[in-house]
Amino acid sequence: MKFPSSTAFALLGAGLIAISFGLARFAFGLFVPPIRADLSLTPDVIGIIGALPLISFALASLVAPWSADRLGARNTAMISGVFGVVGLALISQATGAMSLGVGVVACGICTGLMMPALTAAMQALVRRSMHGRVSSVMNAGTSVGVVIAVPTVLFLAGAWRYAYASFAVIALLGVAATWFFIPSVSRVMPANAAPPPSITAQQWWRLLRLAIFAFMMGFISAAYWIFAPDLVVSLGEMSSDSTAWLWLGVGIAGLGGAVVADLADRNNPPITQALMLMMLSASLALLAASPNNLPLSAFSALVFGLSYMSLTGLYLMTGIRLLPGRLSFGPVLPFMAVSLGQAAGSPVVGLLVGQTGYANAFGAFCAIGIVVAMFSPFYPRYLDQEPEAVEEEDTGLQAAYDYQLQNEEGEPFRQGPMGKA
Template sequence: MKLPSSTSFALLGAALIAISYGLARFAFGLFVPPIRAELELTPYVIGLIGALPLVSFVLATVVAPLAAVRLGARNTALLSGGFGTVGLAVISQASGGVSLGVGVFACGICTGLMMPALTAAMQALVKRSLHGRVSSVMNAGTSVGVVIAVPTILFMAGAWRYAYASFAVLAVIGMVATWFFIPSVSRVTPSTAAPPPPITAMQWMRLFRLSLFAFMMGFVSAAYWIFAPDLVVSLGNLPSGSTGWLWLAVGVAGLGGAVVADLADRNNPPITQALMLMMLAASLALLAASPGQLAIAAFSALVFGLAYMSLTGLYLMTGIRLLPGRLSMGPVLPFIAVSLGQATGSPMVGLLVNDFGYAGAFSMFSAIGIVVAMLSPFYPRSLEQEADEGAEEETGLQAAYDYQLQDEKGEPFRHESIPVKDS
């Protein structure tokens, strides 16, 4: 088997993420209106079912690093694809809330196993300096999966069972590609290599702050992922098929998330996070304000897609930088936090929809997003970024001191001319 290059691996990883994240997980919200109508489920029940794949994602993510070490990257990815295939097939045959819940729960396990499996393969195939960029490209695969799901709702409106059956077939194709192109390895560590340094208290504090922001972003975004299509159908009286345009906009805009996350990681992550969270909150408010205008609803989806994918990519890269050399923890913790936030937010949205309606529930979640965005100055930076900023600040202070001495003496200042005096 010829091992793929870094670029080929990134594209393959993006394709597998498209199946596991885009189709097995996030496409569910697109089909909520026809599923809820056919199975006669309330918004609160849909909210509970929507939380199940997020719970199973967290459970799978906890054991996934160990599975990647014991089973290897290829077998772990195959296990992920197997759960995805079964889950998608069960959803296609669901007869009620219980069977639907079983299917989405299995899909959550698929999602939780895939990224750690790909991360294990990346450690063996990709140079460490490219880990952040390759991870960002793979993360953008979620948008690709969302886009793939769109034609099924546009041209097969109401035929959600056939759509999920076709997703199961794609999952099988993904398993075949995994068998041929993902190496059957886990991270290779030389016997003489020094163990990674222990995680310091400062690193734990930064990870805690990162996880809090990721949790709150997941909490706010749950409203859009689960209930946005149902909102425009129930409140805006748009046909079910038109909701495909929302997910198309989310997927297309989300492709830009990889670029934004990469630029933000190398420039100013706190400011970028604040901007993207404000955009996320604005997309919820905009959709709640004009659910019957398809053009405005699609624009809100564009804003949401760019904001969400940029934020997940940013959290992924920040986690890698906060814990260099620990890919089983750094990028995994923020993803767990996002899923926990979504698992918490999904039933909360359903409860608020029952009590206050769609507009009220989305407005409340938008306000929460704005508050979290205002706290972005507390977003953690990596040690390298803080060191660079400290060096720049020290250089600026030295220049000001030099200027002051020059002004007092009337002649240029030279560092070597300063005598050292004993106190």
């Protein structure tokens, strides 16, 4: 098997993230209005169902690093893809809250396994100096998936079952691409690879602060991801297909989040965290204030997409920077914290919507976001030694890279527990 280049791997990873995060996870909010109408579900039930994939995502994230280390990057990514196919197919055939919940749980497992699998492959295939940029490009794949979902709403607004069936077919193509193009390189370790150093108390403290900010951002963003389309339909009296313009704005602006996150990663992460969290909060208030105005609603989606993708990219790269030798674990903590925050926020906003209405619920979450942004000076800075300053040979990455280019020379490699790649 020919190992993909860094650019090819980044693009392939972005495509798989588009399927697992964009279609299997975040597209659900776009179809809430027709799903809720067809299945006769109340806002509080939708809030609970919206939390289920986030919980399954967190549970899958706990076992994902072990799976990537033991089963290999390719097999873990394929397991993720299979769960995505099954979950999307189940949603397309849902007849009530129970069957819909099972489908979204499977989609959450798909999402939880994919990123650790890709970062495990990246650790062996991509030079350390490129890790942040490649991760940022892959993370932007979420926006691509959201954009892909938009035409299905425009043309299949009243046929959400066919839309999810088409998503299942796309996910099946992703499984095939994984088999052909993702090598199981994480099964093989260089003979001279040193084990990663133990996590220090200073690293744990910084990881804890990162997790708190990621959790709160996830909590606040749950209102938009789950209930924004339903808000403009119920409160703004727009048609269901008009909600596609919201997700189109989220997806397009989210592509810019990859650039913003990369710039923030190299300049001042705490200031960027504060600015983007304020923008995310403002998008909630703007949507609640003008749900019947399509241009302003679309603008709120642009603001939300840029801020959300920038923040998730920033959290992803911060986790990688804080744990440079543990790429199958570094991104897991902030992603799991975001998911847990969304799982906690989804039923809360559903309860508030049922009791106080959409405007008050979104206003309350906006206020929470502003308060959290004020604490951004406590956002963790990186360790004194940046990953680029660490010799790649120390973790065996250079040896792995040389093996990719010159594996015919028979470099001494130690077999992992699963045998050859």
